[in-house]
Amino acid sequence: MLLVLAGLWGASFMFIKIGDRELHPITLVGFRMALGALTLVPIVLATVGASRALRELRVAARPLIVTGLFNSAIPILAITWAETRIDSGLTAIIQASAPLFTALLALRFSQDERVRGSRLVGLVVGFAGVALLVGGRPSGQLPAALAVVFSAVCYAAAGLYAGRRLRGISPLVTALGTLTAATLATLPIGLFQLPGHMTSWKVTASVLTLGIAGTGLAYILYYGLISGAGASRAILITYLVPTFAVVYGAVLLGEPVTAAAIGGLALVLAGVGLGTGAVRLGRPRRLASTET
Secondary structure: OHHHHHHHHHHHHHHHHHHOOOOOHHHHHHHHHHHHHHHHHHHHHHHOOHHHHHHHHHHOHHHHHHHHHHHHHHHHHHHHHHOOOOOHHHHHHHHOOHHHHHHHHHHHHOOOOOOOOHHHHHHHHHHHHHHHHHHOOOOOOHHHHHHHHHHHHHHHHHHHHHHHHOOOOOHHHHHHHHHHHHHHHHHHHHHOOOOOOOOOHHHHHHHHHHHHHHHHHHHHHHHHHHHHHOHHHHOOHHHHHHHHHHHHHHHHOOOOOOHHHHHHHHHHHHHHHHHOOOOOOOOOOOOOOOOO
């Protein structure tokens, strides 16, 4: 499940790049959000039930709207716009810094969080990687790189907010509610930006894949992974997605793989591992033997 999900989300950056060729970014995002929400509707009805889903959507309407804007509509629009100017692989690498911003924001909004030792080293290393990737951009690409950094901040803030305000709400209902809110925020504007011609089959297929597989089915896989393997293993997706995205971009889109990108990827992923506590420096503690 982890590899399939990483493959889907890693490919999403490539499909965004293809969709940007003929569609305005907000149009692409609007259709993606709508297709993702429509994909989830029958799943939610079958697993959660209509009455419970409607009750939870009504009770948590405001936090679902806020989360939908800052976890879906705004960051995905920023990423989609950025990919009109920078490579898909680079976008995925910078976006992988989201857990670093989560750890940083937790210092202010989570009283029991104290970042020290290896976690502090991780934050420094990870942000050094982001600085390398963003600072090395030509002037024309700098706003796009900063837009991806902004999307990572949005993801981090939305994750902390949803964790506090959406407790007790079914994960699938949360996914449906946030995608519906994101659809309402983007699709009406996107419809006014439709091209004056039929899109090519590649762009059409990319939009369908982004919405159905990269959004709707990916949410189901992600929440299933958390449920079956735990959140500590699910975070491994952060390491795999940019790697998949770089490979897709290089092999299928002909994007260059530069030394700066590889170095930035290594720093960001090392920083995420240390900064989130998934990897620790020093000698591991010995566990008491339970053998008899």
